[in-house]
Amino acid sequence: xxxxxxxxxxxxxxxxxxxxxxxxxxxxxxxxxxxxxxxxxxxxxxxxxxxxxxxxxxxxxxxxxxxxxxxxxxxxxxxxxxxxxxxxxxxxxxxxxxxxxxxxxxxxxxxxxxxxxxxxxxxxxxxxxxxxxxxxxxxxxxxxxxxxxxxxxxxxxxxxxxxxxxxxxxxxxxxxxxxxxxxxxxxxxxxxxxxxxxxxxxxxxxxxxxxxxxxxxxxxxxxxxxxxxxxxxxxxxxxxxxxxxxxxxxxxxxxxxxxxxxxxxxxxxxxxxxxxxxxxxxxxxxxxxxxxxxxxxxxxxxxxxxxxxxxxxxxxxxxxxxxxxxxxxxxxxxxxxxxxxxxxxxxxxxxxxxxxxxxxxxxxxxxxxxxxxxxxxxxxxxxxxxxxxxxxxxxxxxxxxxxxxxxxxxxxxxxxxxxxxxxxxxxxxxxxxxxxxxxxxxxxxxxxxxx
Amino acid sequence: xxxxxxxxxxxxxxxxxxxxxxxxxxxxxxxxxxxxxxxxxxxxxxxxxxxxxxxxxxxxxxxxxxxxxxxxxxxxxxxxxxxxxxxxxxxxxxxxxxxxxxxxxxxxxxxxxxxxxxxxxxxxxxxxxxxxxxxxxxxxxxxxxxxxxxxxxxxxxxxxxxxxxxxxxxxxxxxxxxxxxxxxxxxxxxxxxxxxxxxxxxxxxxxxxxxxxxxxxxxxxxxxxxxxxxxxxxxxxxxxxxxxxxxxxxxxxxxxxxxxxxxxxxxxxxxxxxxxxxxxxxxxxxxxxxxxxxxxxxxxxxxxxxxxxxxxxxxxxxxxxxxxxxxxxxxxxxxxxxxxxxxxxxxxxxxxxxxxxxxxxxxxxxxxxxxxxxxxxxxxxxxxxxxxxxxxxxxxxxxxxxxxxxxxxxxxxxxxxxxxxxxxxxxxxxxxxxxxxxxxxxxxxxxxxxxxxxxxxxxxxxx
Numbered sequence: 001x002x003x004x005x006x007x008x009x010x011x012x013x014x015x016x017x018x019x020x021x022x023x024x025x026x027x028x029x030x031x032x033x034x035x036x037x038x039x040x041x042x043x044x045x046x047x048x049x050x051x052x053x054x055x056x057x058x059x060x061x062x063x064x065x066x067x068x069x070x071x072x073x074x075x076x077x078x079x080x081x082x083x084x085x086x087x088x089x090x091x092x093x094x095x096x097x098x099x100x101x102x103x104x105x106x107x108x109x110x111x112x113x114x115x116x117x118x119x120x121x122x123x124x125x126x127x128x129x130x131x132x133x134x135x136x137x138x139x140x141x142x143x144x145x146x147x148x149x150x151x152x153x154x155x156x157x158x159x160x161x162x163x164x165x166x167x168x169x170x171x172x173x174x175x176x177x178x179x180x181x182x183x184x185x186x187x188x189x190x191x192x193x194x195x196x197x198x199x200x201x202x203x204x205x206x207x208x209x210x211x212x213x214x215x216x217x218x219x220x221x222x223x224x225x226x227x228x229x230x231x232x233x234x235x236x237x238x239x240x241x242x243x244x245x246x247x248x249x250x251x252x253x254x255x256x257x258x259x260x261x262x263x264x265x266x267x268x269x270x271x272x273x274x275x276x277x278x279x280x281x282x283x284x285x286x287x288x289x290x291x292x293x294x295x296x297x298x299x300x301x302x303x304x305x306x307x308x309x310x311x312x313x314x315x316x317x318x319x320x321x322x323x324x325x326x327x328x329x330x331x332x333x334x335x336x337x338x339x340x341x342x343x344x345x346x347x348x349x350x351x352x353x354x355x356x357x358x359x360x361x362x363x364x365x366x367x368x369x370x371x372x373x374x375x376x377x378x379x380x381x382x383x384x385x386x387x388x389x390x391x392x393x394x395x396x397x398x399x400x401x402x403x404x405x406x407x408x409x410x411x412x413x414x415x416x417x418x419x420x421x422x423x424x425x426x427x428x429x430x431x432x433x434x435x436x437x438x439x440x441x442x443x444x445x446x447x448x449x450x451x
Numbered sequence: 452x453x454x455x456x457x458x459x460x461x462x463x464x465x466x467x468x469x470x471x472x473x474x475x476x477x478x479x480x481x482x483x484x485x486x487x488x489x490x491x492x493x494x495x496x497x498x499x500x501x502x503x504x505x506x507x508x509x510x511x512x513x514x515x516x517x518x519x520x521x522x523x524x525x526x527x528x529x530x531x532x533x534x535x536x537x538x539x540x541x542x543x544x545x546x547x548x549x550x551x552x553x554x555x556x557x558x559x560x561x562x563x564x565x566x567x568x569x570x571x572x573x574x575x576x577x578x579x580x581x582x583x584x585x586x587x588x589x590x591x592x593x594x595x596x597x598x599x600x601x602x603x604x605x606x607x608x609x610x611x612x613x614x615x616x617x618x619x620x621x622x623x624x625x626x627x628x629x630x631x632x633x634x635x636x637x638x639x640x641x642x643x644x645x646x647x648x649x650x651x652x653x654x655x656x657x658x659x660x661x662x663x664x665x666x667x668x669x670x671x672x673x674x675x676x677x678x679x680x681x682x683x684x685x686x687x688x689x690x691x692x693x694x695x696x697x698x699x700x701x702x703x704x705x706x707x708x709x710x711x712x713x714x715x716x717x718x719x720x721x722x723x724x725x726x727x728x729x730x731x732x733x734x735x736x737x738x739x740x741x742x743x744x745x746x747x748x749x750x751x752x753x754x755x756x757x758x759x760x761x762x763x764x765x766x767x768x769x770x771x772x773x774x775x776x777x778x779x780x781x782x783x784x785x786x787x788x789x790x791x792x793x794x795x796x797x798x799x800x801x802x803x804x805x806x807x808x809x810x811x812x813x814x815x816x817x818x819x820x821x822x823x824x825x826x827x828x829x830x831x832x833x834x835x836x837x838x839x840x841x842x843x844x845x846x847x848x849x850x851x852x853x854x855x856x857x858x859x860x861x862x863x864x865x866x867x868x869x870x871x872x873x874x875x876x877x878x879x880x881x882x883x884x885x886x887x888x889x890x891x892x893x894x895x896x897x898x899x900x901x902x903x904x905x906x907x908x909x910x911x912x913x914x
Contacts, residue, residue, distance in 0.1 A: 037709075043513040043791060044536035047529075049502070050519070067499040069519050074499070081497040088573045090491035144711050144832075179711055179832055190713075192832045226908075229679045259489045260592050261628055263635065339498055379826040379839030380859025380910060384628060384637050389676070389858035389910040391837035408835050410861050410910025412678065447912040449678035449861075 002028075005156035006166040008070060012054060012079060016160040020058040020086075021097045022079070023160070025296075026070065027051060027338050029153035032120070036127040036146045044124070051338035056082040057096060061089035066339045097161045098297035098319035098329060105293040105300040106284040110169035115150060115201040118172075122202070123148045126174055130207050134176045134195070137215035140222070144177040144192070157298040165298035171289075173198040173433055174205055180218035191224065191407075193217030198289060198433045217372065221393055224405035227450040233368040233423070234411065234446045235361050235397065238430040238438025240371050241351070245279070245436035248415060249346040250383040252306050254317035254332070256344075258324040263386050263416065264312060272312045273419035278352040279307040281316060281332070288348035289433045296335030296342040304330050306346075310420075318344045350437035353429040358440040361426055363400040365442060370395045370402060371411060386414040392448075409450035413443075421445050452477050452615075453503070455549055457523045458607040461505070462547040465530040466609055470509040470537050473530070474608040476746060477503035477521060478788045482600035483564060487576035489592065495569055504788040505529045508770070509537040517789045549613040555743045555750060558736035560619045561649040564599035571648070572597050575656050579625045582657035586664035589671060591635070592628040595660070599648075606748030614748040620739075620894065621650050622883060627663040631671035637857075638666030639823075639841060643883025643894070644737045666823060666842045673854040676843065676911025682818035683860065683907040684811055684846060688879030689824050691897020693904075694729055695799055695886065696829040696836035697864040698722070702756050703782075703794040704771035706831045713834040713865055714762060722762045723868035726804045729757040731766060733781050733797030739883035740797035740896035747783035747792050754780050757868075768794045786891040796886060798896035804874020808901035811873045813849040819909050820844045820851050821860075826884075834864035837910075859910040867904055875901035 005026045012024035030048040034041060052075055053066040063085030065078045089095075131146035150172035157165050175196035182189050195214030197205040236244060256262040264272060273279070283292045283301040292301050297319055305313050317325060318333035321344050334345040362370065375391035389412040396403040413421070426440030458475055465473035480500045486493050502519040503526060514536025518529040564572075579595040604616045622643035629636050640659040644650045685693060698714065706712040714722065723729070733742050733751025742751050747769045755763050767775075768783030771794060784795035812820065825839030843855045880898035 037511075040510075041512045041536070043515060045515045045791065046532050046536065047504075047515075047517040047789065049517070049789065062494045064494050065497040068501060069499075078497075078499075085495040085497060085569070088485065088492060088495040088569055090487075090493075092491050092493075142710070144709060190711075190832045192711075192830055229914075260630075261635070340496075341494065375830070375835070375861075376826075376828055376837035376839060376859045379828070379837060380857065382637060382841075382857045384635050385670070385857060386634065387857040389839075389912075391835065391859055391861040391910070393835075407833070408861055408863055408908065410678075410837075410859050410908060412676075412858060412910050412912045414912075447678050449680075449908055449910045451680055 002154040002156050002166040002168050005154055006158060006164065009156045009158035012075065013158045013160050015079060020056055021160050023055040023097050023157065025053045025157045025335065025338055027153060027155045029151060031151040032123060032149065034124050034127045034148040036131050039128060041124055042145065052078055053338040053340065054078050054082045055341055056086050058086050060091040060093055060095050061086045062095050063089060064341050094320060094323045096323065097159045098163055098299055099161045100163055101299060101328065103300040103302060108286060108291055108293045110167065112170055112201040115170050115172055116152065118202055126202060130174050130176050130210060133207055134178060134211040134214050137211055138219055140180045140182060140219055141215050142179045142181065144179055146176045148174050163298040165294050167293060171200060172202055174207065174210060176210060176214045178214040178218045180222055182222045189222060191218045191221040196433065220395065221405045221407060224393065224407040226408045227406040227448060229449050229451065232446055232448050233365050233442065233444040235358065235365060235368065235370045236441040236443065237370065237372050238428060238440055239432060240374050241441045242432050242434050242436040242438040243374060243377055245349045247377060247381050247383055249349055251415065252315050252346065253344050254315040254321035254325060257315050258321050261384055263384065267312050270312055271310050273307050273310040274422040275310045276425060277307055277310050277419065277422055279349065280305050280352060281346040281349050283347035285348060287431045288437065289431055290348045290435050292347060295331045296333035299329055299331045301347060302331045316344060316346055318342050346435060349435060350429065351425050351439050353427050353439050354425040355427045358426055358428055361424060361440055361442050362397050362402065365397050366400045368397040369448060370397055383415065386416050388413050388415050388418060409448055412447045412449065413445065418443055452479055452603060452605050453521055455613065459547045459549055461523065461526045461530050462607060462609050463545055464527055465505060465507050465534050466545050468534055468538065470507045470534055472508040472609055474506045474606065475503055475526065476788055477605045478602055480600055480602040481565065482598065483569065483572065484596065484598040485573050485576060486596050487580055488594040490580065492573055492576060495573065500787065502788045503529065505533045506791065507533040507537040512537045513791065515791050547609050548611060549607055550611045551613040554615065557734050557741050557743055558646060560647040562647040563601060563619060564621060564647055565601060567648045575623060579656050579660035582660035583625060583627045583664040586661050587668045589629040589631055589668045590627055590664050591630045593625065595625045596623065598622045606744065608748065612748040614744045616743045618645060618742060619647050620645055621647060623656055623659065625660045625663045627667045629667035629671055633671065636667045636670035638663040641882050643739045645739065645741045646737045669854050670856065673856045675913040676855040676858040677909050677913050678911045680906050680908045682815050682903055682905050683909065684815055684818060684820045684901065684903045686822045687808065687875060687877045687901045688881045688898055689822065690899050690902065691800055691881045692824050692827045692838050692884065694801055694899065695796065695897055696827040696838055697862065697867050699796050699799050700829050701831045701834065701864055702765045704765045704767045705794045707765050708771055708774065712831045717762050718764065720762055721760050722865060723757050723760040724871045725760040726874040727757055727760050727868060727871055728755065728802045730755050730802065731796050731799045735798050738798045738880060738896040739894050742797065745781045745783045746785045749779045749781050749783060751781040751797060766794050766796065768792055784893050786893055790891050793889065795888065795893050796895050800880065800898035803876045803878045803900050806873045806875050808875040808877050811875055811901055811903050812846060812851060815846045815849060815903065818846045819855065820846050829864065835861065836864055837861045855911065861908045861910060867907065870905045871902055872905045873903040877901055
């Protein structure tokens with residue numbers, strides 16, 4: 001249980017000297033991963049790890065250190081190193097730890113005893129079953145690999161400013177990658193796809209849906225050609241929208257705002273998106289994959305409306321960026337484990353969905369493009385300038401129906417324009433295993449670059 | 452880190468239930484990093500990562516477990532978990548006798564990072580901040596980072612391999628934001644070497660910062676990149692990522708053996724323009740992808756992958772080489788003791804060609820000149836790959852003209868390799884990179900002379 005982690009964090013914090021603030025973040029976790037290939041286990045990974053990260057603030061200067069162990073002597077050494085590192089920081093009047101703000105965490109069910117007790121041989125069987133079902137979907141399909149994975153984690157955070165939080169969570173997923181082959185006379189054409197299913201416990205998996213999606217994603221791109229360049233209206237598949245929201249989230253990040261790196265830094269209260277767009281960050285929604293009760297500094301996670309009817313309402317903050325901006329923390333401290341200090345980020349984004357199915361949106365668009373996948377979001381999108389350009393693959397929309405598959409082209413616009421150019425949000429919200437939920441999205445005036 | 456007799460007993464216990472191979476990979480890594488942002492040194496961080504990963508192979512099945520406990524009990528427990536996952540046919544006692552390899556270092560480290568006072572590391576950051584800000588009044592924000600690590604690695608396996616290695620890394624990076632009438636723009640530079648603090652005798656960090664500032668300021672007057680297919684010239688030492696994506700990943704034996712690469716079954720065939728010779732070399736002194744031994748205890752080596760356009764070989768790790776009954780190529784790598792090794796690149800580069808770089812530009816009537824590339828990615832099964840351009844210009848009538856805004860380029864690997872129609876004689880290695888595959892990141896290097904691809908699709912918005 002996480003009680004011993006909290007006790008360890010408290011012991012560190014008790015050693016805080018009168019002139020310093022100390023925070024200890026302690027974690028322990030484990031993972032299982034099974035990969036199956038052609039009916040056999042290709043690899044099976046099972047392991048546990050733990051670690052501690054300690055932050056010390058004195059006279060406006062911050063120092064940090066971590067170690068991947070909870071051994072008492074090592075923990076003491078980490079505190080000493082963090083203290084020593086304080087010397088090198090620049091004095092920052094805003095430096096400081098989070099202080100309890102009285103907002104109670106929303107109760108959440110983040111732990112499944114059923115998953116914790118799920119036997120190993122059944123995990124292997126699930127991966128094998130998914131591989132079999134996927135292979136059986138279509139004679140053109142080969143399975144590249146089929147995986148089962150689960151993870152559990154316990155974390156505790158304590159600070160000399162009075163924060164005391166501890167909790168644990170676990171989750172699992174299955175995923176499958178596919179190859180679809182078709183003989184083209186002068187050689188074999190291959191396309192790829194993937195499918196997955198996530199759950200708090202394995203009984204929530206929908207293996208058939210994962211298999212069907214993996215097969216369909218690959219086979220429907222067979223025969224794809226490079227399209228001619230032109231401007232189009234696109235329908236983003238839910239999975240693509242979720243990735244797009246991930247990019248948008250960095251422009252709503254309070255740290256980027258106070259450091260002058262957000263293109264929306266001076267736009268609070270202004271129309272930054274089409275009127276039909278309401279964007280919410282809500283980790284208290286239990287349907288969200290990244291739902292959580294507290295943030296990385298131990299403050300309650302909460303529902304924040306960021307864009308309402310297209311109007312920019314607020315940014316997300318941790319305690320530091322909030323102090324600099326003259327507002328309160330929105331409970332958006334992020335933490336990538338014990339080896340780093342808290343950052344700022346959206347925890348569980350979603351667009352408030354509309355009414356219509358993807359099919360209806362496609363019929364409405366008439367002539368355009370369904371974007372099934374994008375490639376290179378990390379290389380061709382600049383969230384500071386707003387330039388947006390990614391590789392893409394998908395299906396043309398012709399006469400309101402899905403038409404020929406296309407690939408090896410890019411779609412481009414700017415983040416600023418894309419938000420304003422949203423015509424409609426679909427009703428098909430999908431709680432994907434990401435920090436943002438997916439939903440079909442219609443955006444006009446996108447440049448498609450091909451032949 | 453771990454005594455030889457302990458390793459021998461742990462390995463023997465790992466194969467006692469009949470597995471055919473077991474391996475211990477142990478690391479002890481100490482790292483220091485420092486970050487400056489918004490004119491403030493935000494913090495200095497010290498880290499310690501220490502642990503061992505144990506791999507047990509039985510037939511085509513691998514069991515893997517890791518632990519942060521390097522004592523004999525901790526290792527044995529991990530070995531048990533890994534062995535249970537890779538259940539062998541029979542049992543029996545195997546005696547394991549390790550044969551330690553002599554130390555092998557591709558290069559010396561004159562000033563190990565842990566002998567350098569942290570204040571000197573922090574000073575690099577303020578120097579970069581000052582240099583970037585004094586480059587132009589348009590510079591509104593600077594973030595700079597320093598990082599070093601010293602990683603001791605031990606690999607021991609039931610084939611008798613026992614290697615010890617120590618890898619030292621030193622890195623700086625700087626990002627700059629400039630602001631103008633048409634919004635903000637960004638610039639980035641970095642430098643990373645597998646050497647110690649002596650690298651700063653040669654590398655002037657101010658120069659990196661000024662270059663990042665210059666990129667950002669230049670782009671303030673950039674216009675939208677063109678949209679469509681056209682010739683693209685890539686400056687030397689910036690376009691290695693093109694080959695990394697266009698064919699490097701597709702030449703990794705794990706993709707080949709699963710039939711998930713467009714280059715499967717093509718050894719001996721002409722896969723690139725005859726100008727192209729592509730090498731992966733883990734032995735280059737000081738480079739970012741350099742290692743003495745790979746992460747399976749095999750000496751790194753120089754592997755020619757494409758020679759005069761003809762595919763000569765793939766890259767191999769232990770498992771895939773064993774399956775094919777051929778030697779490994781020193782390409783078995785992993786992110787840390789918490790990860791399984793797989794086939795990875797080291798330093799991947801294209802050798803010099805015949806052309807004068809000035810001629811490459813002057814013979815291009817209209818196209819794009821890419822002076823700085825961002826990251827990229829590839830789908831090895833289709834060969835479609837993208838890479839980002841973060842500093843680029845139009846070429847008009849054989850001359851470099853206006854700066855362009857950021858965007859992605861997209862191409863298909865096998866086609867682009869054939870479409871390289873000019874290759875310069877000005878080879879240079881590029882910036883340090885991190886290559887991601889299957890959730891693991893490893894440091895890689897790349898390089899290439901100035902070159903031209905006669906047709907690539909540029910993903911801008913202008914007609």
